[in-house]
Amino acid sequence: MTAERSLEGWAPVIGEGVTLEEVVDHAFDYRGDVTVVTADGREIVGYVYTRDPDAAEPFLKLFEPAGASLTLRYAEVRAIRFTGKDAAAGKSYEAWLRRKHEGAAPAAS
Amino acid sequence: MSVPVSQMWTVATYVLKQRLRGRRRYPLVLMLEPLFRCNLACAGCGKIQYPAHILKRHLTVEQCLAAVEECGAPMVSIPGGEPLMYPDIGRLVKELVARRKYVYLCTNALLLKEKLAEGLFQPSKYLSFSVHMDGLRQEHDEAVCREGVYDEAVEAIREAVRRGFRVTTNSTLFEGVDPGRMREFFDTMMALGVEGMMVSPGYSYSKAPDQEHFLRRQRAHELFRAMLARPKRAWRFNQSPLFLQFLMGKQDFECTPWGNPTYNLFGWQRPCYLLQEGYAATFEELMARTRWEAYGRKSGNPKCRDCMVHCGYEPTAVDHTFGSWRGFRDAVVATVTGRL
Numbered sequence: 025m026t027a028e029r030s031l032e033g034w035a036p037v038i039g040e041g042v043t044l045e046e047v048v049d050h051a052f053d054y055r056g057d058v059t060v061v062t063a064d065g066r067e068i069v070g071y072v073y074t075r076d077p078d079a080a081e082p083f084l085k086l087f088e089p090a091g092a093s094l095t096l097r098y099a100e101v102r103a104i105r106f107t108g109k110d111a112a113a114g115k116s117y118e119a120w121l122r123r124k125h126e127g128a129a130p131a132a133s
Numbered sequence: 134m135s136v137p138v139s140q141m142w143t144v145a146t147y148v149l150k151q152r153l154r155g156r157r158r159y160p161l162v163l164m165l166e167p168l169f170r171c172n173l174a175c176a177g178c179g180k181i182q183y184p185a186h187i188l189k190r191h192l193t194v195e196q197c198l199a200a201v202e203e204c205g206a207p208m209v210s211i212p213g214g215e216p217l218m219y220p221d222i223g224r225l226v227k228e229l230v231a232r233r234k235y236v237y238l239c240t241n242a243l244l245l246k247e248k249l250a251e252g253l254f255q256p257s258k259y260l261s262f263s264v265h266m267d268g269l270r271q272e273h274d275e276a277v278c279r280e281g282v283y284d285e286a287v288e289a290i291r292e293a294v295r296r297g298f299r300v301t302t303n304s305t306l307f308e309g310v311d312p313g314r315m316r317e318f319f320d321t322m323m324a325l326g327v328e329g330m331m332v333s334p335g336y337s338y339s340k341a342p343d344q345e346h347f348l349r350r351q352r353a354h355e356l357f358r359a360m361l362a363r364p365k366r367a368w369r370f371n372q373s374p375l376f377l378q379f380l381m382g383k384q385d386f387e388c389t390p391w392g393n394p395t396y397n398l399f400g401w402q403r404p405c406y407l408l409q410e411g412y413a414a415t416f417e418e419l420m421a422r423t424r425w426e427a428y429g430r431k432s433g434n435p436k437c438r439d440c441m442v443h444c445g446y447e448p449t450a451v452d453h454t455f456g457s458w459r460g461f462r463d464a465v466v467a468t469v470t471g472r473l
Contacts, residue, residue, distance in 0.1 A: 052411070055182045055183055055184075056184055057184050071183070071184055071186070071187050073187075073398070073399040073412065074399055074400060074411055074412035076411065087186070089184075089186040108184055109184070111182040111183050111184055112179075112182035
């Protein structure tokens with residue numbers, strides 16, 4: 025079973041113990057949607073599927089639920105909130121074994 | 134070993150060409166993931182934990198073919214997700230076969246009988262159904278977290294074999310596997326008429342639900358030695374004998390993370406099929422801008438320490454076979470004598 029704690033619901037304040045680069049890395053690693061707040065006040069919901077902190081102008085890319093892929097420069101990002109459900113959380117092997125032993129039908133994705 | 138001669142020839146000439154060109158890093162198998170959606174949720178799988186809107190997406194056939202062209206590998210493995218849930222799987226396979234790519238369609242086989250009945254595929258030496266089978270009934274159903282899957286897969290294998298398709302199996306092994314049961318499993322698969330089997334230890338995906346049953350390196354060596362000692366003549370493996378020797382601890386290989394590059398909805402996955410540390414927009418960018426020295430056992434990267442998975446080490450074994458006299462000799466001896 026994964027020992028990692030889910031970041032679901034996390035709303036870090038960039039600069040207070042965590043850098044923008046670290047938050048973007050967490051968002052990339054997170055298996056749920058996030059809400060990106062941009063410097064001009066927009067709130068964009070989507071799944072961060074890649075980022076490049078080493079590019080001349082560091083950027084992240086996300087898929088919006090409606091379909092579009094957006095590229096945002098780190099310089100445009102003011103905050104990231106982990107608002108979507110973490111798809112990797114709460115699906116432990118032990119939980120499956122428990123369901124199995126209780127006689128319930130194991131869930132598929 | 135059971136890899137057909139034509140496929141072996143294709144791979145051998147491809148590898149030799151790369152070496153003659155002085156190409157130090159080259160791909161051997163493209164891992165093409167047209168979708169992440171699956172009809173199972175296996176405990177050891179870290180591939181499908183995504184929001185619903187990501188699971189609903191898939192690549193177009195044109196995107197898949199462009200990736201195949203860009204990569205240039207002679208073999209294409211189509212995992213996922215479950216590729217039989219990909220709406221254009223028939224057309225994709227047809228196009229790949231027309232390009233003379235050796236295709237391994239990796240499936241849990243739950244939809245296979247239905248797709249065969251629809252006439253979606255034609256038997257070809259270029260197409261093999263690689264059916265996910267993690268052991269006999271009890272072990273497999275436990276690994277895929279659903280009862281009855283083993284029986285459905287066996288039925289589908291029978292049907293595919295009956296229709297003249299190439300069928301192989303792929304088994305991912307975890308801690309707690311009983312070598313005796315696996316030997317029994319090998320007998321069973323051979324009796325079903327599969328062309329060859331593939332085995333590999335599992336990788337501890339950080340996103341996989343089951344983190345406690347992944348094999349550590351020493352334990353993996355012990356398990357594979359017990360399982361593959363005195364292999365029966367009837368057993369056929371669809372993989373390099375040197376890779377099997379590596380699993381048994383008889384060969385010391387380093388990982389070749391660029392050997393099986395992965396392309397999916399997000400782009401070219403960096404650095405390998407298992408680790409997901411970013412995506413490149415092009416294959417060229419993947420090869421040129423990935424810090425390859427940061428991966429593999431020698432790098433000291435803890436994520437690579439216990440990994441012995443075929444996507445990293447099978448390319449090493451193949452390169453060793455065709456890149457050194459010793460490797461070639463070891464592979465020939467193992468193939469001719471059947472001894473590992």
